[in-house]
Structures are given as C-alpha cells and as structure tokens.
Amino acid sequence: DTEVTQTPKHLVMGMTNKKSLKCEQHMGHRAMYWYKQKAKKPPELMFVYSYEKLSINESVPSRFSPECPNSSLLNLHLHALQPEDSALYLCASSQGNTGGYEQYFGPGTRLTVT
Amino acid sequence: AQKVTQAQTEISVVEKEDVTLDCVYETRDTTYYLFWYKQPPSGELVFLIRRNSFDEQNEISGRYSWNFQKSTSSFNFTITASQVVDSAVYFCALSEMSGGGADGLTFGKGTHLIIQP
Numbered sequence: 001d002t003e004v005t006q007t008p009k010h011l012v013m014g015m016t017n018k019k020s021l022k023c024e025q026h027m028g029h030r031a032m033y034w035y036k037q038k039a040k041k042p043p044e045l046m047f048v049y050s051y052e053k054l055s056i057n058e059s060v061p062s063r064f065s066p067e068c069p070n071s072s073l074l075n076l077h078l079h080a081l082q083p084e085d086s087a088l089y090l091c092a093s094s095q096g097n098t099g100g101y102e103q104y105f106g107p108g109t110r111l112t113v114t
Numbered sequence: 115a116q117k118v119t120q121a122q123t124e125i126s127v128v129e130k131e132d133v134t135l136d137c138v139y140e141t142r143d144t145t146y147y148l149f150w151y152k153q154p155p156s157g158e159l160v161f162l163i164r165r166n167s168f169d170e171q172n173e174i175s176g177r178y179s180w181n182f183q184k185s186t187s188s189f190n191f192t193i194t195a196s197q198v199v200d201s202a203v204y205f206c207a208l209s210e211m212s213g214g215g216a217d218g219l220t221f222g223k224g225t226h227l228i229i230q231p
Contacts, residue, residue: 033218035218041223042205042221042222042223042224043159043205043219045218045219048218056218058218088157090159092159100147100164100166100209100211102149102161102164103161103219104161105158105159105161107156107157107158108157108158110157
C-alpha cells in the first residue's frame, strides 16, 4: 500500500483564521515532507521531517507551523495567512531521509485564503 | 546548485503517436537520483521511475521508456502509442546525496502533455 492521505481536500479560510492540514501514511516511512504548489508551477519544498524531527525548513514564513506528532502523522498549522498563500499543499513520505528514496505524494489540500 | 530543465512547456499529439519528454539536469554531485512524476488533473503526483547516477541502463515499463545519458545530463521519457489517459503534467526531478539528509526533490517546471483522441 503506497497511500498517503490528506485532509481536508479543500479548505477556504479567512486571513484571521487558524486551521490545520493533516497528512497520514502507514507505510513505515521515516521521512515526511510538505510542498506548496501554485497553479502551473512545480511543487516547492517547505519542510522535511526525518525520524519525527524537523530537518529542513526552506525559509518558510512563521505563519506556517509544521508538527510531526508521530512517525505516521504530519500536520501543517496555518495562522494569519495571506491571499498569496492560496495553493495546493502536498504531503509526501519516503522510506528514508536520504536522496535515493522515491517520495509518495498525497492528493493534496487545495487552500484558498480570502 | 542543482537544477532541472524541462524545455517543453506543452506538447500536444494525437492518440497512438509516440512522444518524448525531455529532461536536462545540473548537479555537482557524483551521486544523485532522478525521478519522473505524473500529475493528472486530479492533482496527485504519481511516482513513475527512479534512476541513480550509476545506472545508465535504459528502462522500459509497458508503453513507457526512459533514456538516461550522463554524457548529456539528460533523462528523457518516451511514451509509445500514447493514450488519452496519458494526458497530464509530467515532472522530472532530481535529488542529491551530498546534503547527508533529505533535501527534498528539485523539480523541473513540468511538461503539459495533451493527448487528443
């Protein structure tokens, strides 16, 4: 089973709201990722968790706050977002945290900030 | 710094034609990995293939084939006898080993493939 699930599928939030995106995998993968994808652009890496510890933060604004409660779950907490943060947010996981492992992606959460 | 270039922004062919998607990469590492992903309109990125820098053998999987040439830093993807279901955006991606950890994937800009019936 190579499934990564993400909830919700769609999210509309105002600039003063607080919301969370959730990601789950049951493949025993030890690395999990958040990517942001704007329309007609490639995914851009935001965060990497390796063995439940944040290993990479690609200079993402603090209004995005990741959390990895356990090896199967990855959250992205959102607060005070801007309209330009509207995008598809993709979660991925891989078996290990080195470059050689393929990443498996979830279906994404399509976020609209009003 | 690593870079992936997919020069073809959009390709449109008629069903059953063969089509090749180009990918050129740049890296200073001797150990690296190349990937192809498919993104249909639904949005989910689907993993297609991984290739490491020490394995230049071409690979065929059904109608899909990949040509990896280190001499030209290219990793091209060919779909034979294309079908409408192949319509999607295809991303080539690169991952290096020098960081010692997960650096995520560096994606090309993608090629939008349209297969017309």
